[in-house]
Amino acid sequence: MVYIDELAIPAGRGIRVGLDVGGTKTEAVALGTDGSVRARVRTPTGRGDDKVVETVLAAVDEVRREAELDRGEIESVGIGIPGLVEPGTGRVLHAVNLEVSSLDLGGAVGHRLGVPVAVENDVKAAALGAGALRGDMRSLAYLNLGTGVAAGIVVEGELWRGARGTAGEVGHISVDPHGRICGCGQRGCVETFCGGGAVARAWDRPGSLPIRDIYDAADAGDAHARELREGIAFGTAAAVRIIVLGADVETVIIGGGITALGRRLFDDVVVRLREESSGSAFLASLRLDERIELLPLGSPAAALGAALIGAAARNPLVHGPATRERAAQAEAKRTDNTTQRAGIHG
Numbered sequence: 279m280v281y282i283d284e285l286a287i288p289a290g291r292g293i294r295v296g297l298d299v300g301g302t303k304t305e306a307v308a309l310g311t312d313g314s315v316r317a318r319v320r321t322p323t324g325r326g327d328d329k330v331v332e333t334v335l336a337a338v339d340e341v342r343r344e345a346e347l348d349r350g351e352i353e354s355v356g357i358g359i360p361g362l363v364e365p366g367t368g369r370v371l372h373a374v375n376l377e378v379s380s381l382d383l384g385g386a387v388g389h390r391l392g393v394p395v396a397v398e399n400d401v402k403a404a405a406l407g408a409g410a411l412r413g414d415m416r417s418l419a420y421l422n423l424g425t426g427v428a429a430g431i432v433v434e435g436e437l438w439r440g441a442r443g444t445a446g447e448v449g450h451i452s453v454d455p456h457g458r459i460c461g462c463g464q465r466g467c468v469e470t471f472c473g474g475g476a477v478a479r480a481w482d483r484p485g486s487l488p489i490r491d492i493y494d495a496a497d498a499g500d501a502h503a504r505e506l507r508e509g510i511a512f513g514t515a516a517a518v519r520i521i522v523l524g525a526d527v528e529t530v531i532i533g534g535g536i537t538a539l540g541r542r543l544f545d546d547v548v549v550r551l552r553e554e555s556s557g558s559a560f561l562a563s564l565r566l567d568e569r570i571e572l573l574p575l576g577s578p579a580a581a582l583g584a585a586l587i588g589a590a591a592r593n594p595l596v597h598g599p600a601t602r603e604r605a606a607q608a609e610a611k612r613t614d615n616t617t618q619r620a621g622i623h624g
Contacts, residue, residue: 292353293345296407296585297337298400298578299323299359301375304333306341307581308352317345318578325377330359331386338391354394356588357383358403358580365443368397394591400580402437402446405430407583408531408573417528419446419521420579424534425475427468427517431525437587438525446521449473453516468520471513474536477506489536510536511546515554518547518566533573544572 293316294309304323308316319341324333338355342348361373368384388395401422409415415435422428427449431438438445449469450462457466458480470476478488481503485491489510495503518530537543548567555561573579 293347293351294354294356294585294589295338295341295352296356296403296581296583296588297334297358298403298580298584299330299333299357299376300400301360304337305578305581306337307578307585308341308345308347309582309585315578315582316347317341318581319344323376327378327381330373330376330378330381330383331390334383334387335390352391352393354396354585354588354591355387355391356403356584356586356591357387357395357397358400358584358587359383359397360400362443363397363399365439368395370397394588396584396588396591398437398584398587399430400584401428402430402439403583403587404533404580405432405446405531405583406437406586407579407581408533408577409435410582410586411573411577411579412529412531412571414529417526419525419527419530420573421448421514421517421521421530421532422534423472423474423514423532423536425473427473427513429517429521429530431521431527433525433527445525448517448520451516451520453513468513468517471509472511472517472536473513474534477510480506490539493539493542507546510543511550514543514547515550515566518551518570519554519561522564522566522569528569530570531573532570533577533579537572538575540572540575544570 292311296307298305300323302323304321307318310316319337321333321337321340324330334357342352359370359373360375361378362371364371368382370378370381370383372379384395384397401420404422405420408420409418409432415432418432420430429446429448431446450460450464450467452464452466453468454466458470458476459465460467460470474489481488481492483491492503492506496507521527521530547570551567555566
């Protein structure tokens with residue numbers, strides 16, 4: 279079992295602030311010019327457009343005060359947030375848990391702060407942060423097992439979004455056509471097996487920590503709990519297999535609330551991957567059980583990743599048609615300007 283404990287953040291010219299806006303709490307970090315974490319704070323998250331903007335501004339101010347910084351020392355701000363984020367625009371769509379349907383968060387915050395602001399989906403931001411924590415961003419995916427299930431993919435230090443921004447949405451790949459109905463309308467999605475929300479609903483017993491209760495009850499011999507626990511391992515193993523077969527990343531880093539189970543979850547997933555590989559020489563050759571790691575509990579991966587994305591606001595670490603189009607437009611403009619200065623006309 280490998281735990282990720284090395285912090286490798288590239289140096290910058292100024293202070294970079296990153297925020298992870300969650301459903302109840304917002305975490306903010308301030309990265310120094312040497313890549314060190316100067317400060318880390320948590321603040322409550324408000325709901326609705328205005329409150330979300332206020333939350334971000336308050337978190338930036340608090341982490342600035344904690345790091346004993348002047349406003350002018352902040353070079354950039356990056357924000358990781360649930361929901362769909364329009365590539366390169368800073369607009370957040372369908373962040374249901376925050377009661378946001380469409381919000382130009384980047385514009386609203388950037389106008390008030392006067393620095394470059396970049397906004398990204400929280401899981402995708404966490405993928406970059408997990409790579410930075412690991413000290414290796416060459417080829418990895420971050421698999422988030424939270425209320426839902428999704429992944430972010432990083433290749434050669436760059437976040438891969440896909441053609442329409444849905445790369446890594448493994449939670450909504452059906453792996454059992456006869457399984458439970460998923461919130462997306464399909465049956466037997468990965469998320470119905472290892473998403474915290476779906477599993478808690480299937481358990482349907484009172485308790486503040488339903489996933490832990492399921493594991494404890496399974497250890498005590500409860501048949502329903504054993505079925506759900508086996509399902510969590512099955513769904514997680516399926517997500518790992520899908521990610522590796524689809525993107526061929528070297529490492530899948532597993533994080534999110536369910537990973538608070540630690541070794542119990544990890545060992546279950548390893549056993550499941552080995553069982554599935556035992557009957558397939560092809561799967562065995564992939565060595566999936568050796569390609570998974572756990573993100574240490576409490577690691578500020580999404581906030582760290584957001585800080586890196588914010589710092590790259592003028593040169594996004596993102597792939598996709600929108601960014602390629604903007605890059606092509608910028609290159610065309612530079613070429614046109616160079617041609618005019620040279621006195622060359624078509």
